[in-house]
Amino acid sequence: VSSKKRSINKETARKKTTTTTTRKFNMSSSTFSPTTTTTTTTTANIPSSSDQITELQCCLQSFHNPNNDNDYDDDTITIQKQIEFIQSLSKWNEELESQFTTSSSSSSLDEKNEEQIKQIGIELYSTFLWLLQSSSHDNLFSGRRNEQTSIVTFTSLPVEKNKYGDVSSYQEIVTQRKEDMEQLAMYLASILSQSSSSSSSPKEVEETTTMQLISELLRTMTNFIRWIMSSKSNSAASKSLTAFLTKGTICLSLTLLELSASSAETELNQQVARNASVLLFRTTHSKPNPLLQYFWITKNGYKLIAKLLLLSDISTPLLFSVVRHVHHVVASFPKRVGLDLLNDGLRDQQLLLQREEEEKSHEQQQQVVADATTVLIATLAWCIKSSPAFPGKDRINDRRSDIALEILRILFALGGDNASSANNNNRTNNPHFDLMTQMGILLADILHLPNANVATYEVKVASVSLLMDTPINYGYYLLANDCIRTILDVLELQVSSVVLERDVSGTKSSSFGGYSKVSGSKDDAAALTPILIVLIKYGTANPEILRQMKERIFPKEECDELYQKAIDDLPLSSSSSVSSSSIQRGGGGGAKNMSPIDNPSKRTLRYKVIKLMTWSESNIKRLSAELMWILCNSDPTEFILRTGFGNAVHMLGMRGFVNIPEGNSSGGVGVATTAEEMLQQ
Numbered sequence: 001v002s003s004k005k006r007s008i009n010k011e012t013a014r015k016k017t018t019t020t021t022t023r024k025f026n027m028s029s030s031t032f033s034p035t036t037t038t039t040t041t042t043t044a045n046i047p048s049s050s051d052q053i054t055e056l057q058c059c060l061q062s063f064h065n066p067n068n069d070n071d072y073d074d075d076t077i078t079i080q081k082q083i084e085f086i087q088s089l090s091k092w093n094e095e096l097e098s099q100f101t102t103s104s105s106s107s108s109l110d111e112k113n114e115e116q117i118k119q120i121g122i123e124l125y126s127t128f129l130w131l132l133q134s135s136s137h138d139n140l141f142s143g144r145r146n147e148q149t150s151i152v153t154f155t156s157l158p159v160e161k162n163k164y165g166d167v168s169s170y171q172e173i174v175t176q177r178k179e180d181m182e183q184l185a186m187y188l189a190s191i192l193s194q195s196s197s198s199s200s201s202p203k204e205v206e207e208t209t210t211m212q213l214i215s216e217l218l219r220t221m222t223n224f225i226r227w228i229m230s231s232k233s234n235s236a237a238s239k240s241l242t243a244f245l246t247k248g249t250i251c252l253s254l255t256l257l258e259l260s261a262s263s264a265e266t267e268l269n270q271q272v273a274r275n276a277s278v279l280l281f282r283t284t285h286s287k288p289n290p291l292l293q294y295f296w297i298t299k300n301g302y303k304l305i306a307k308l309l310l311l312s313d314i315s316t317p318l319l320f321s322v323v324r325h326v327h328h329v330v331a332s333f334p335k336r337v338g339l340d341l342l343n344d345g346l347r348d349q350q351l352l353l354q355r356e357e358e359e360k361s362h363e364q365q366q367q368v369v370a371d372a373t374t375v376l377i378a379t380l381a382w383c384i385k386s387s388p389a390f391p392g393k394d395r396i397n398d399r400r401s402d403i404a405l406e407i408l409r410i411l412f413a414l415g416g417d418n419a420s421s422a423n424n425n426n427r428t429n430n431p432h433f434d435l436m437t438q439m440g441i442l443l444a445d446i447l448h449l450p451n452a453n454v455a456t457y458e459v460k461v462a463s464v465s466l467l468m469d470t471p472i473n474y475g476y477y478l479l480a481n482d483c484i485r486t487i488l489d490v491l492e493l494q495v496s497s498v499v500l501e502r503d504v505s506g507t508k509s510s511s512f513g514g515y516s517k518v519s520g521s522k523d524d525a526a527a528l529t530p531i532l533i534v535l536i537k538y539g540t541a542n543p544e545i546l547r548q549m550k551e552r553i554f555p556k557e558e559c560d561e562l563y564q565k566a567i568d569d570l571p572l573s574s575s576s577s578v579s580s581s582s583i584q585r586g587g588g589g590g591a592k593n594m595s596p597i598d599n600p601s602k603r604t605l606r607y608k609v610i611k612l613m614t615w616s617e618s619n620i621k622r623l624s625a626e627l628m629w630i631l632c633n634s635d636p637t638e639f640i641l642r643t644g645f646g647n648a649v650h651m652l653g654m655r656g657f658v659n660i661p662e663g664n665s666s667g668g669v670g671v672a673t674t675a676e677e678m679l680q681q
Helices: 049-064 079-102 111-134 170-174 178-197 209-229 234-240 247-262 267-285 292-298 301-310 316-332 334-361 372-385 400-416 431-439 441-447 454-469 474-480 483-499 521-541 543-553 556-569 580-587 590-594 605-612 618-631 636-643 645-654 675-680
Strands: 017-022 035-040 507-509 515-517
Touching: 049 079, 049 111, 049 209, 079 209, 111 170, 111 178, 111 209, 111 234, 178 247, 209 247, 209 267, 247 267, 247 292, 247 301, 267 292, 267 316, 292 301, 292 316, 292 334, 301 316, 301 334, 301 372, 316 334, 316 372, 316 400, 334 372, 372 400, 372 441, 400 454, 441 454, 441 474, 441 483, 454 483, 454 521, 474 483, 474 521, 474 543, 483 521, 483 543, 483 605, 521 543, 521 618, 543 605, 543 618, 605 618, 618 636, 618 645, 636 645
Parallel strands: none
Antiparallel strands: 017 035, 507 515
16 A cells, blocks of 8 residues: 555544543653643444454455455555544444443353354454555654664574565465464564664654554454453353464564654554553463563563653553553562563663763763662652642543552562561561652552542552551551541441442442442452451551541440440459450340440441451451451450450450350351350350
């Protein structure tokens, strides 16, 4: 296709334009300022799986064979037909992405359509290869920021280079064996890199149809892989993606990511880079995953990700995708191998940038080399503090909240390596101490964010998880910055979501609106375990923190008067030990002794935490009881009065105040029928 035919009108190809925040990052000063780019968003209805299969197949066939004649050749592909193809793919992608966003369960693919789905995958991938083959010498990625050697390495191909010189039609590609398609992809990656890096004159490519089509095909392949991998039919998924999950796809994705991210800053280049990065993530994230090591080590992927982390002007959707690569590598490689390589890449890239700066200024620069943790924390600081106010109004295009959430999860994963020494306040012996020192005021800023929407709330919950491995002395910092109150706010939202907002069908209503499907106790444990551990940890170590917690969970106006009356009615001997009279007199006699003395209303935080003391998940039951135990100053009498013997008996048994016979699967205490009999056992 000639470059003249590729030139299209901007308004024709876009239906709606919105703004996207990008970051400006100076490593020496760790300061940021926002800029904006634009991306395209539309809304669509969600079709069924069978409709999606049919729609994508028709879309591909109409492009290659619109009149049931032979395939297009380069002279007959009109600019209008390419625009129509882009719009058809965009519509299909929007419908599928809407399903990803709103659907609570994975899609189901009929295994009888397995062969059809596999063929569609081959046709889609072949279309992508054909497009790149037909435009591989067109210098699509001119205007690169510098002419340094490509980071992505290419080994000599095991086949003759000229084997693919005449493979120019779609039909020739779609009939290739899987191995030949993989080699063609690797060959095209090499050709694209060589032809683009040799360009000497920058050329605007924002309006070219070919680049738009490359971007939309990358997006389509990404969504296709995600859709198939989320299917309940594992056999259909694995067989349908054989064309995509290859080293050739890794090579092409890396090349397109590097070229588009390194080219002149345009909206379209950022879109291509982001879609190439997401395709790379989906390809290496599949299970089983033999391609991750090939991407990260063999093809120098760690160097490219390091370079992108240091770029100051990439869009937030692209930056979010880059950070996800880091998280995946940190979680997948054992013994910090992946992270160590990333640190090497960051060091080399920063030294290179410093040398370039020295050559420009003719002055020697002070070497400042930041590791991955420092870069991630600086990026997190930008996400929280940059304008517009976090998290922004457009979560689709302003991905700062997603970036912040991903970085907090990475830092938590990194901190887990040092969890055993987290309570060690010796800086020399505790590497995690330095991590939390760098976070400093940033964690307090996050905890003070308003609970105005889901995005902010999720970031706050992730920051609480990070507090599990902090040194004990960090509690004084949290106390000085009024963070205990905000942590208790998060606790109340979380326990309300788990205890009060679940209906009988197993759905859970979000505190911010909407519904999400939950699987049961495992989800509850994942949500509540971190914050319960944090409160127990700091409440045990710091009396002032314990006082604030107790005032919040046992408010004076609701329970102190009744509690004091119950204490006054108890015999003097019961003030420090559990006795039968403390149950009978404090609770008012009879069955009431099994409940808290003041019967707290369901709206109170105490009611919700007490409810968790008999939860089905053992960790939640133990931790919530442990929290109430320390709030009652480890006094069994106060513990029973405030929570009720029926709720307290499990903790009393663990503390040795009640003898619970072993082998009782029901969790009860033998055949006793009254509280007094239970205590006598």
